[in-house]
Amino acid sequence: MDDNKQNRTVIEAEIPMGTVHPAALEPYRLRLFVEDEIVRDAEITVGVNHRGVERIMEGLPVEKANSLTEKICGICSNSHIWNSCRTGEIALGIEVPERATYIRIIMEELERLHSHLLYLAHGSEVLGHETFSMRLFYIRETVMDLLGMIGGNRVQYGSAVLGGVRPRCELDEMRLQKITEGMDLLEEKITAFADRFVSDPMVMSRITGVGVISQKDALRLACTGPTLRATGVARDLRREMEEYDPFEFDVITQDDGDVKSQLLMRVFENFEAIKIIRQAVRDLPDGPITNRSWEMQDTPLTKSYIEVPRGTLYHSYSLEDGRVRNCVIRTPSMANIGAMQHACIGHHITDAQLSVVQCDPCFTCTDRAIEIIKI
Amino acid sequence: MDLTYSLIAVIGTLVVAFIVSLFLPGIERKFIHARIQQRVGPPITSPGIMAPLKFFFKQTITPESPMPRLYNALPLISLIIVVILLLFLIPQMYFVGALASIIALVGFLKVEEIMYMFMGSLSRSVLSVRMPFPDKAKGAAHPETPQSFFEDLSSLRAFRLIAFGSFPLYIAMFVAVAMTGSIYLQDIINYQQVHGPILFTVAGVMGAIVFFIGYMILLNEYPFAILKGKPDVVEGPYLEYAAKYRAYVYITRGFLMFTLATLFATLFLGIAPNILNPSFIITLIVALLFPMLMAVLSAFSPIFTYKQFYPTVAGVSIIGVLAIVAALL
Numbered sequence: 001m002d003d004n005k006q007n008r009t010v011i012e013a014e015i016p017m018g019t020v021h022p023a024a025l026e027p028y029r030l031r032l033f034v035e036d037e038i039v040r041d042a043e044i045t046v047g048v049n050h051r052g053v054e055r056i057m058e059g060l061p062v063e064k065a066n067s068l069t070e071k072i073c074g075i076c077s078n079s080h081i082w083n084s085c086r087t088g089e090i091a092l093g094i095e096v097p098e099r100a101t102y103i104r105i106i107m108e109e110l111e112r113l114h115s116h117l118l119y120l121a122h123g124s125e126v127l128g129h130e131t132f133s134m135r136l137f138y139i140r141e142t143v144m145d146l147l148g149m150i151g152g153n154r155v156q157y158g159s160a161v162l163g164g165v166r167p168r169c170e171l172d173e174m175r176l177q178k179i180t181e182g183m184d185l186l187e188e189k190i191t192a193f194a195d196r197f198v199s200d201p202m203v204m205s206r207i208t209g210v211g212v213i214s215q216k217d218a219l220r221l222a223c224t225g226p227t228l229r230a231t232g233v234a235r236d237l238r239r240e241m242e243e244y245d246p247f248e249f250d251v252i253t254q255d256d257g258d259v260k261s262q263l264l265m266r267v268f269e270n271f272e273a274i275k276i277i278r279q280a281v282r283d284l285p286d287g288p289i290t291n292r293s294w295e296m297q298d299t300p301l302t303k304s305y306i307e308v309p310r311g312t313l314y315h316s317y318s319l320e321d322g323r324v325r326n327c328v329i330r331t332p333s334m335a336n337i338g339a340m341q342h343a344c345i346g347h348h349i350t351d352a353q354l355s356v357v358q359c360d361p362c363f364t365c366t367d368r369a370i371e372i373i374k375i
Numbered sequence: 376m377d378l379t380y381s382l383i384a385v386i387g388t389l390v391v392a393f394i395v396s397l398f399l400p401g402i403e404r405k406f407i408h409a410r411i412q413q414r415v416g417p418p419i420t421s422p423g424i425m426a427p428l429k430f431f432f433k434q435t436i437t438p439e440s441p442m443p444r445l446y447n448a449l450p451l452i453s454l455i456i457v458v459i460l461l462l463f464l465i466p467q468m469y470f471v472g473a474l475a476s477i478i479a480l481v482g483f484l485k486v487e488e489i490m491y492m493f494m495g496s497l498s499r500s501v502l503s504v505r506m507p508f509p510d511k512a513k514g515a516a517h518p519e520t521p522q523s524f525f526e527d528l529s530s531l532r533a534f535r536l537i538a539f540g541s542f543p544l545y546i547a548m549f550v551a552v553a554m555t556g557s558i559y560l561q562d563i564i565n566y567q568q569v570h571g572p573i574l575f576t577v578a579g580v581m582g583a584i585v586f587f588i589g590y591m592i593l594l595n596e597y598p599f600a601i602l603k604g605k606p607d608v609v610e611g612p613y614l615e616y617a618a619k620y621r622a623y624v625y626i627t628r629g630f631l632m633f634t635l636a637t638l639f640a641t642l643f644l645g646i647a648p649n650i651l652n653p654s655f656i657i658t659l660i661v662a663l664l665f666p667m668l669m670a671v672l673s674a675f676s677p678i679f680t681y682k683q684f685y686p687t688v689a690g691v692s693i694i695g696v697l698a699i700v701a702a703l704l
Contacts, residue, residue: 013523015607021502023606033517037528037681043516126606128597128678134412202598206677348680349528353606 012036015349019048023126023353028363032344032352039352042344044337050367054327057317062088062296063162065324069315072329073365074155075118078111079308080329083315085160091302091319092162094294098285100164101243103171106179106280107150107159108308109273113186114143115309116226116266116273119360120193123263126357127206132197139189146182149175164290176281183274183281190274194267207259211343211355214257221338225311227359230265231257237307246283247276259351262358296322310360311335333359333366380651381467387650388465389458392637395659396629397423399666407670423629430622438615439499446497450616450623453490456483457627461634466647469561476558477548480638484544484593487631488537491602494612495530502609529611532601536592540601540688544589544635546695550582551642553702560641567645573702574643581698583643588691590635591669594628598676601684636662 018029027049033041053072057065069084070077082104089096096104121136144154150169151157159169171179197203213223218231228235229252236251238244252268254261296319303316311332317324336359343355401419409416418425440446460483462468469475502525552558554573555566573579592599603611613624637648640661646654679687 012521014517014520015523015525015528017502017607022609031517033520034523037531041516124677128600128605129676130408130597131412131674134414138413200675202675202683203677205683206680348682349607350601350604350678350680 012040017353021353024356025122026361026363028361030344030352030356032349034349037349039344039347039349042341042352044341044356046337046363046367048367049364054329057324057327059323059325061322062319062324065317065327066160066162067158069329070156070158073331073362075115075362076111076308076310076313076365077156078107078151078159079306079313080315081158082108082160083304083306083308083313085162086306087302087304087315087317088162088319090304091299091317092294092297094163095291097164097288097291099287100289100291102280102284103150103165103169103289104160105243105247106171106277107147107157107165107169109276109280110143110147110150112273112309113270113277114140114147115360116270117143117190119266119309119357120263123259123354123357126353127203129203132193132203135193139186139193142182142186142189146179149178161290163292163294164288167289170289171281171284176284179277179281183277187271187274190267190270194264197267198264204260207263207354209256210259210347210351211262211358212256212258213339213343217342218257218339221342222335223311223339223359224332224335225307225309225360226252226265226269227262227311227332227336227339230254230261237305237312241306244276247279249276259354259358262360266360301326308332310362331362331365333362336361337366384467384649384651385462385465388648388655389461391650391655392461392633392648393630395662396633397427397626399423399629399632399662400625402663403666403670407667408674411671411674423625427622427625430617430625431619433618435618435620438617439501440497440615441499442497446494446615447620449490449494449497450620450627453487454623454627454630456487456490457630457634459483460487461630461637461648464560464634464637464641464648466561466564466649466652469559472559475560477552477560477563478558481545481548484541485537488533488541488593491533491612492530492537495526495528495533498526498612498615499524500526500614502614525608526612526614529602529608529614532608533612536602540592540599540684541589542688543585543691543695544593546692546699547582547586547589548638548642550578550585550695550698550702553699554578560647563642564645564647572644576702578698578702579643581694581701583639585691585695585698586639586643587665587668588687590639590665591672592688593635594632594669596669597673598679599684599687600678601681604678606678632666633662636665639665 012035015032015034016029018024019027029045031043032039053068057068066081066084070081072080117136117140121133124132124136147157148154151159152168159165213231215231215233218228218233232253232255234251234253239251249272252265252272254265299319301316301318306313313332314330317327340356340359340361344352347355398419400422404422405416405419437443438446460480463475473479551563551573555563557563567573574583595602616624637658640646640658644657646657648658649655
């Protein structure tokens with residue numbers, strides 16, 4: 001018997017949730033080990049929706065492979081294609097025009113906005129607050145319209161290409177005006193929501209002190225992104241990305257590490273995203289949006305990290321005859337799974353889904369590895 | 376003549392109650408929830424009429440249950456209990472004596488509550504089935520743990536609801552008893568015809584608030600939806616009901632909404648349900664107001680866990696006890 005088994009808590013019963021549970025919205029299995037409805041241990045398993053994207057990418061021409069990465073996630077599709085292109089650009093030494101970088105950042109921050117609003121809406125739904133959820137989805141529509149206007153689609157925008165952005169994502173005066181108006185509207189709506197949210201005693205009593213992840217645990221469990229920042233760690237990869245150098249923004253942190261902190265974290269990050277978009281629109285440089293003067297060559301394994309709405313996204317691949325080799329992708333939810341399990345422990349079963357959802361999981365995108373076993 | 380009159384009153388009241396109750400879930404969803412949530416919402420007939428109709432014509436499945444026939448019969452039994460409850464509220468039925476008393480009504484409501492426990496303990500849904508192999512990717516932290524089904528959980532919660540959750544409703548019912556000094560509905564109504572409705576007294580107002588909270592708890596509406604919370608037990612006791620059995624569930628809920636509102640009108644306004652009495656319109660207004668108020672409150676509430684549920688029930692029960700004390704003074 002291993003040490004792990006000896007140290008295990010005595011478990012009264014297991015309540016398995018999933019792989020498809022109506023509150024989860026994603027296929028994952030949450031096993032809750034409970035004692036009188038209090039969770040004593042939790043276990044999350046992913047792997048039921050593995051699509052083998054890396055395997056499919058293997059051997060594809062790099063631009064096709066980049067496009068494919070966008071299909072990994074329906075929420076942060078732009079983040080994937082941007083990071084994949086960024087990996088290729090680092091490997092091939094492609095200089096991205098400044099205007100293209102600004103457009104990419106506008107897209108990325110719009111995506112952060114819609115992802116955070118979706119998170120808040122989903123969180124409210126799991127909380128049982130259908131009205132908040134519906135209203136947040138309405139607020140999100142403004143962002144979706146803007147993304148649709150720029151990228152041509154509401155989910156798969158296909159904006160980034162090696163060396164810049166696609167011609168259809170060029171921002172003319174009319175589009176810039178619409179983005180500015182959209183930001184004004186969003187700021188007003190999100191402020192109104194935030195006021196209503198924090199002044200609701202019933203909601204606050206449900207989320208305060210629930211699903212706590214301490215700073216020590218967050219670091220121990222290698223959390224990333226807003227999940228980490230909600231525990232008081234001011235780590236935002238955007239500060240280390242040269243693309244974000246021209247922009248002024250604050251790294252939002254919260255101290256308590258509970259569901260309340262996680263939700264407020266995203267609310268305040270929305271304002272920072274709006275701030276960045278406004279700066280990008282105001283200072284958008286003139287010039288080309290694509291650099292086509294580069295040559296394909298074989299490259300060693302190259303990696304790229306960017307800060308996406310859920311945390312740090314990692315892409316790496318090498319190039320051989322213009323084709324992708326040894327591709328590895330790691331999404332932020334992979335890093336946050338430990339925290340999700342940890343956050344459930346000690347709380348009521350009803351709080352378990354909330355504790356998982358507070359880390360903004362995206363399990364379908366996280367399904368990157370499988371283990372074949374004999375049954 | 377008297378017998379014909381009584382038969383018309385009883386059957387007519389039940390029929391009207393049945394028809395009105397079919398619209399209540401639709402009113403709740405369409406005019407309150409949907410309006411608050413700034414969406415169109417379903418047609419008013421959808422949740423109460425069209426959905427049960429649809430379910431009656433769906434193929435019936437055999438549920439995973441140790442006693443499938445009993446399990447399937449429970450929604451119908453539940454409906455019959457609620458019909459009986461309304462039946463004994465009708466003045467023409469007061470000749471049955473003890474059955475038309477608060478004690479009997481409490482008994483019927485308790486039986487209705489126990490149904491949720493039976494539903495939970497007799498169901499085994501596919502949602503809780505263990506995977507056919509141990510979770511090797513994670514190392515299977517607790518591989519041999521006995522498994523609990525969602526329905527077990529809801530059954531346990533139903534037991535707790537019977538033990539303490541429905542306290543407020545019963546306490547509020549005894550406000551009328553304390554004020555009138557009788558457990559019989561006839562006496563309670565007669566008292567209010569002489570002294571005016573109990574609702575317009577201090578004890579009555581307190582009792583009405585407590586009754587309303589109890590009404591929401593008994594109907595398992597948000598924020599008190601601990602039996603069927605989406606984040607954990609999904610639909611709890613109702614999870615496995617399909618086809619016509621689900622239709623009974625829908626109809627029972629609408630009928631219970633109407634019956635509890637009628638009970639309120641009887642105990643706090645002194646107006647018993649009788650289609651041949653013009654004051655029946657007040658019963659109908661109460662029956663419409665209660666779901667509407669409940670829908671407003673539930674649209675702005677998150678789901679409670681025990682952490683919020685226990686203090687709420689305790690606090691409301693204390694107000695109920697104070698109302699009884701005020702009624703006795």
